[in-house]
Amino acid sequence: MSQRKASNDAGRATIRDVAERAGVSVASVSRVLSGNYPVSEDLRRKVMKVVRDLDYVTNAHARSLAGGGTPTVAILINNITGAAFAHVAKGVEGAATLRGWLSLVGTTGDDPERELALVNLMRQQGVAAVVLLGGAYDYDEYQLRMARFARSLDAAGSHLVLVGRPPLEGDVPATTVDYDNEGGAYAMASHLLSAGHRKVLVLPGHAELTTAQGRLKGARRAFDAYGVPFDPGMVRHGPYDYEHGYEAVEEALGQGLDFTAVLAGTDVVAAGAMQALRAAGLRVPEDVSIVGYDDIPLASQLTPQLTTVHVPYEEMGRVALRAVADRREGGTGRRKGGDGDHLVLGTHVVVRNSVQPPARRG
Amino acid sequence: MSQRKASNDAGRATIRDVAERAGVSVASVSRVLSGNYPVSEDLRRKVMKVVRDLDYVTNAHARSLAGGGTPTVAILINNITGAAFAHVAKGVEGAATLRGWLSLVGTTGDDPERELALVNLMRQQGVAAVVLLGGAYDYDEYQLRMARFARSLDAAGSHLVLVGRPPLEGDVPATTVDYDNEGGAYAMASHLLSAGHRKVLVLPGHAELTTAQGRLKGARRAFDAYGVPFDPGMVRHGPYDYEHGYEAVEEALGQGLDFTAVLAGTDVVAAGAMQALRAAGLRVPEDVSIVGYDDIPLASQLTPQLTTVHVPYEEMGRVALRAVADRREGGTGRRKGGDGDHLVLGTHVVVRNSVQPPARRG
């Protein structure tokens, strides 16, 4: 009740409470706790005892304000329940924890407005980096928006990391961690072609989504390489979900489309496609082969197990975090924003049981 | 270079920079931005212009320290890639965002040590609540540890929420959001029994896991209710993963165990079991019926689609957040820690295509 706050006002204990009770100065307590300055064993003991007695923890906000503080990385994701991106998040979070960093998570729900709001919110939090996950829509405005985010974060001493999206054009202070999307699609399509398939139903994803574009392009290149004409009529665009896979195949069958294989843009789409084929009385892979993309756990849990493209999602997450950690520890050095901060990880085909040579028929 | 910080020291702009540039007081800028006090239109315009010019965002740490600040909820989870808990996380995060709250995420990897460290870390962050997800191991120490967490968080003005775990004993300041685990198992087992199955392979999960215990108990009760003797030899314990489902069935078949249905503790376990049955040349559900638990998306993506128990994971997340938000807004009122803060949500069987009456045979 004096001018100074009474020592035990319900709320949490402060460093001053600890100092008073231990009969030492506030500065000493701070030093004991942060351990970045030598203190006598005697002092340490006294302080630590009081800390335990009071169950004291430092106030992270005050610490951050005063200069100390744990670095925090923000993960922004469309949908936390998507298996692929959950793995990236796991990679980021795991690597962050390893270094004693904290991770914040926000979901954007595919809403650019929310994305903007979240980036700003993270900027307020003074995060060390903002990691943006997931394929991007290739609108004109996208490049501008991202460039603005990047500069804005950079100016505030933070940094933008794009994971699973194509890098930004021009001299923008952002890091990109990408995978060889097109190459994976090329290899996957080649696998089908070399098994003898010529009529392939292609379900690459939304036409505006950068990942879908890359996967389609890779498939096309494979057809070219095999000298097989690519029929645009065999392409069905749509979202990366089970329902789309199901409906696309159902519709294609309904239209009497002739195909011996399905090249799905995603394992989940492949699962839907598989179900639709079964519903139509077709066997997989005897009548129709199916391949997916992503290699999420589902791929090996389906029957038959799905041949698909492995994407190193978790590693991408780790790499993303390492990139920002290095940059931060390496001082402010070389933020030229050149090609040095575009990392590309490899993909490869995982052969399982969902592909067979096409059945001979009239 | 004067005593005061020069107005543009590379780092982020402060509220003082804005105030100076706009020719108003710091207090006014604060009022314009937080909008909790009337200001003239003229002032607002002046301030907002400078805010935009400088791309200023408030420092969340300073704000929190001074008393304002966004409430934050921490979500602690074993494994972010588990589908069930991803849905809870989605519910929490979604509800948090709706109220302008922030969500932190940490993964414990089943390590009690890490769980402790994370709870403390969250306490430092001054989070409004810590949400702990997932079935707990029923060790003696568990109750004590959780009770300590609860009291410690409570003393710091925060709050512990247990989701998908049984409530704590005694007068502990914690909220529990649970689902009718045993009831779901009872209903699921009854479904099998009423279809005529009498020999059922039961894969409830790890024996020490509280969720597994509940599921096993529910199944037992159903057997009792149907007057069917329950054979403990038909129970196989193990982790909630695909491999366990596969291996348990493989082993049971190898031992010549006679069963017409599999009661899996989890959809993922069911998927493994299904694969093993197929590998042994058995058809599902013609030869052997299978049921799961959780109703994650995988359940409806398998062939045949899996009959399972729906658990309202996402809703549990929302309910958990609502509980802490209400408590916080409702003032400090009634923290009696009584039964009022144990919420139980219902479960129900979702009938799909993985169950058939057992085949007649010799």
Added chain:
DNA sequence: GCGCTTTCTGAAAATGTTTCCATCCAGTGC
């Protein structure tokens, strides 16, 4: 025993906000 170095400790400034309290100014009633 005295001065010098070394090592640890304490006082106080600084961090960027919010909010309480005081002030000022314009309008209003008489």
Added chain:
DNA sequence: GCACTGGATGGAAACATTTTCAGAAAGCGC
């Protein structure tokens, strides 16, 4: 015209910590 009211604005304290700077104690050589 004067006191008064009420709404907008500014000054400064408070929030809990880190860190710099200065000072004290202790050890050591001569």
